[in-house]
Amino acid sequence: MEILIKASQFILSLSLLIVLHELGHFIPAKLFKTRVEKFYLFFDYKFSIFKKKIGDTVYGIGWIPLGGYVKISGMIDESMDTEQMALPPQPWEFRSKPAWQRLIIMLGGVFVNFVLGIFIYIMLMWSYGEQFLPNQSVNDKDGIWVQDSLAMEIGLKTGDKILTIDGEKVREFNAITLGFINGNNFTIERNGEVIEKTLPVNFISKLMDRKKNEEGPVVAARYPFTISKVLKDSINENSGLKPRDIITSINGESIKYFDQAEAILSNYKGQDITVTVKRDKTTEQIPVKVTNRGTLDVQFGAVSYSDLEKLGYYDLADIEYSFSEAIPAGLKKSWKTLTDYVKQLKKIFNPSTGAYKGLGGFISIGSIFPDEFSAQSFWTITAFLSIMLGFMNLLPIPALDGGHVVFTLWEMITGKKPGDKFLEYAQVVGFILLIALLLFANGNDIFRLFD
Structure with missing residues (x-):
């Protein structure tokens, strides 16, 4: 039952993000009088679960839940419709439109993802505010509890007070492990002395290789x-x-x-x-x-943080926001989510960090949803995935929106449009890269199931 609840939330969140992302392409395409032949949730190789044609567009649901797409006339995309591209350009086709219009159409999906993520974070701040254990509250008491072997390996001891990570003051105690994942060095206070320590380059690899009984945060608050x-x-x-x-x-x-x-x-x-x-x-x-x-x-x-507060161990932060206050708070949260994700991505592309071990596919993404439905948790995760999806699609990889954007910008700067054959080959290369990445990420998931 727990798996079903997690899977249902994952499919609902993913479907929402895909439909809105594709809508971000669809709307400007229609505004610029560009024909959209298909609007699909999921992929429809060979057959569709549902489809209906309205005007020039077929709306449908495919059977392969790996994303979704809009098929725009005169555009080299995942459909690889080379027959259409061999014909003379038509006024309603993507390739016939000015470069600036094509750029807006390609950036539409990414724009929607970022706006959606920001909007959800703003609404979450307004509706729920923020509740967390401030790191300062732990420092004001008696410091951290160290029982994890990795925490000991990087030089932490029970009673240490973590001050900064990469020079930035730690705000939320529960964000320390993520800070270590993204960071390079940190400072602690031990017996009144401030000490700077360097995180090992392969910290993420060591984190992934921990024993199962050590899974979870690297450091903990001290409990009665x-x-x-x-x-x-x-x-x-x-x-x-x-x-x-x-x-x-x-x-x-x-x-x-x-x-x-x-x-x-x-x-x-x-x-x-x-x-x-x-x-x-x-x-x-x-x-x-x-x-x-x-x-x-x-x-x-281990008692809850709220119980610890009642017992006088820590002081929790419970911040409420008016709607006007929620806007900058939501923007700040969105920016922090984006920059943290970019830092992690940089480490994934550095083999020495071992961060590639943590790359996950559908099982990993699905597992972050709680086994009991919570509106706050669902929308928090959806906001994160929306921003993640927006950034991933901006990567300059052919077959992603970012690849098309790069080619269009090149045309706008140089005045030279890449040839259709070049775009076809680039699309194939990009598609192969994405499939390889997808197989690797989901292979990691399967490997971890049997580890």
Whole structure:
């Protein structure tokens, strides 16, 4: 059921983005009196799930969910209609239009993607505002919790306070891992001393190669020792410990965080001790046994940020925006999303980073949707995908909008129009590159399923 919910959200989001992207080409084409022969969601090789002709245009849904397209008369595109191109140009064809009109038609889809992403982010800011754990709140307390081997490898220790990444102050605590992915260096404060550290070039590769039990953020906020479950048949099953108990001291030694308990418990292996627990608004002394491994045989439960705020551990940010305030906030969010994505793309094209290992296809994209529908999550992911799709289509690769834009700009600057044969060959090369990239990305997904 969870897979079905994720898949449904993915298909809905993708369909919306494709239709609006193609509409971005369709509208200026119609405005410039250019004939549009087809308007399709998904590809229709050999047959269509649905199609209907209205005027000069066939509207339809294909069976191959790899995108969509508009087929514009007199344009060399993925349809590779060379027979039409061999005939004399007609007034309604794309190739007969002035270069500036062709440029607008080609940029229309990208324009819609960027505008849509910005619009969604603005509406999200207006409707929901922002809720996050400020990194400054963690720094104002007792710093980070380090349990991940990669965090240790890059020189982090529990209690460190992360100040900047690539010279930029960290705003949101949960954005630290993404900052490390995109960054090159960072500064921390340790025991009052500011230390600068360099991230390894292959940080992303190391991140991808972590063990499954270490998946997730590289660093975590420090949590109290909260019990979520007393293990069945454990030595403390009947001790009196209960779920949601917070252990505040071990044999008289006060602890504030879970990470402080390990060292203390290791001193009492196999012994009977007393722990103090906070239960609702009361405290209790409970006799317990320590295993020979130095544990209490209980399951640690990470509490929510809101619970941590209620307990006085951190101060959360809860920012509300009026509509006028949401506009600059949405624009800022859009710009941050775009620049973060560009940084990641640069690292993918640098083999030494190992970022290509993280390249994913449909499974990876689908997996970022939650397994329970949330309007806020759905539109946040859709806004991100819209901006990502817009930028990807701007890449100067034949078969993408960016490739057509480059050829049109060349014509406008030099006054020389590339020949139809050249454009045909370029389209084939671009298509092969895209298929290879698609196979590689989805191959990564399949490999990770069996890893």
